[in-house]
Amino acid sequence: xxxxxxxxxxxxxxxxxxxxxxxxxxxxxxxxxxxxxxxxxxxxxxxxxxxxxxxxxxxxxxxxxxxxxxxxxxxxxxxxxxxxxxxxxxxxxxxxxxxxxxxxxxxxxxxxxxxxxxxxxxxxxxxxxxxxxxxxxxxxxxxxxxxxxxxxxxxxxxxxxxxxxxxxxxxxxxxxxxxxxxxxxxxxxxxxxxxxxxxxxxxxxxxxxxxxxxxxxxxxxxxxxxxxxxxxxxxxxxxxxxxxxxxxxxxxxxxxxxxxxxxxxxxxxxxxxxxxxxxxxxx
Numbered sequence: 001x002x003x004x005x006x007x008x009x010x011x012x013x014x015x016x017x018x019x020x021x022x023x024x025x026x027x028x029x030x031x032x033x034x035x036x037x038x039x040x041x042x043x044x045x046x047x048x049x050x051x052x053x054x055x056x057x058x059x060x061x062x063x064x065x066x067x068x069x070x071x072x073x074x075x076x077x078x079x080x081x082x083x084x085x086x087x088x089x090x091x092x093x094x095x096x097x098x099x100x101x102x103x104x105x106x107x108x109x110x111x112x113x114x115x116x117x118x119x120x121x122x123x124x125x126x127x128x129x130x131x132x133x134x135x136x137x138x139x140x141x142x143x144x145x146x147x148x149x150x151x152x153x154x155x156x157x158x159x160x161x162x163x164x165x166x167x168x169x170x171x172x173x174x175x176x177x178x179x180x181x182x183x184x185x186x187x188x189x190x191x192x193x194x195x196x197x198x199x200x201x202x203x204x205x206x207x208x209x210x211x212x213x214x215x216x217x218x219x220x221x222x223x224x225x226x227x228x229x230x231x232x233x234x235x236x237x238x239x240x241x242x243x244x245x246x247x248x249x250x251x252x253x254x255x256x257x258x259x260x261x262x263x264x265x266x267x268x269x270x271x272x273x274x275x276x277x278x279x280x281x282x283x
Contacts (some may be wrong), residue, residue, distance in 0.1 A: 003047045005079070007218040007229040008039060009054035010061050014140070016083055018109050020145070022053045022196040022231050031221045033063055033070075035242055039219060040074050040239055049101070053081035054218050055232050065097070072099025083109035085116065087128045095135050095282035097263040101142050102138035107161055110191075122164035130168055133185035141165070141182070146192040195276025197230050204273045206266050213250070213259040225249050226257055227272075261262045 223242030
């Protein structure tokens with residue numbers, strides 16, 4: 001088995017406190033370089049695409065430049081997800097990293113950016129996007145805050161953000177599967193707000209598909225292996241990659257049951273049955 005992508009959380013610390021984010025109860029942690037190298041070696045046979053993402057803001061990591069270099073030396077293509085507020089400080093590192101394949105910019109995090117004007121924020125993200133695209137890096141601008149049945153009005157600044165983007169990337173934009181293509185290598189991705197998996201949530205539905213353990217898995221910054229990028233507290237801990245081999249972890253009954261369930265369109269874990277994101281794929 002090989003995975004289309006593996007999420008490797010290099011830190012669970014963030015510089016913002018977004019209302020839509022579930023946060024984590026885990027102790028704050030930055031992945032150490034020796035542990036990072038150990039995880040790279042163990043993951044190399046399993047994927048080509050490494051996502052510096054799960055919880056936390058990866059641009060906060062003091063060894064981000066070193067981690068990008070180490071990943072590239074081992075043949076990984078890195079995708080990085082950021083709220084964008086630290087782009088000015090990290091831009092030179094990102095644009096000079098041969099391993100960086102794509103940057104996901106969560107524009108919906110603007111809602112938590114106290115003290116930052118929408119114009120400054122949107123212009124910062126747009127300018128970075130243009131320079132990254134010119135270097136051959138893909139950029140995905142996310143507005144995952146569309147009104148849902150349960151929540152409305154969380155996107156009051158969206159129209160302004162879109163108009164500001166248009167000053168850098170003139171309309172008309174080309175429709176794409178999930179949004180628009182603004183320019184070569186620059187995309188806008190739109191989606192509704194979703195509820196993160198919550199074992200205490202009242203809503204339960206076992207009938208849905210998921211890509212967890214089928215084309216993706218996650219590794220938290222303490223080495224814990226989880227089925228997907230939404231298991232923010234490690235509730236479905238399958239093992240620890242710092243001390244175990246991935247094939248052994250995936251061959252355990254719990255991992256095999258999760259995988260087999262998703263193949264037949266069924267969530268077997270309580271957390272997965274209460275996942276708002278997977279709800280859009282329910283049968």
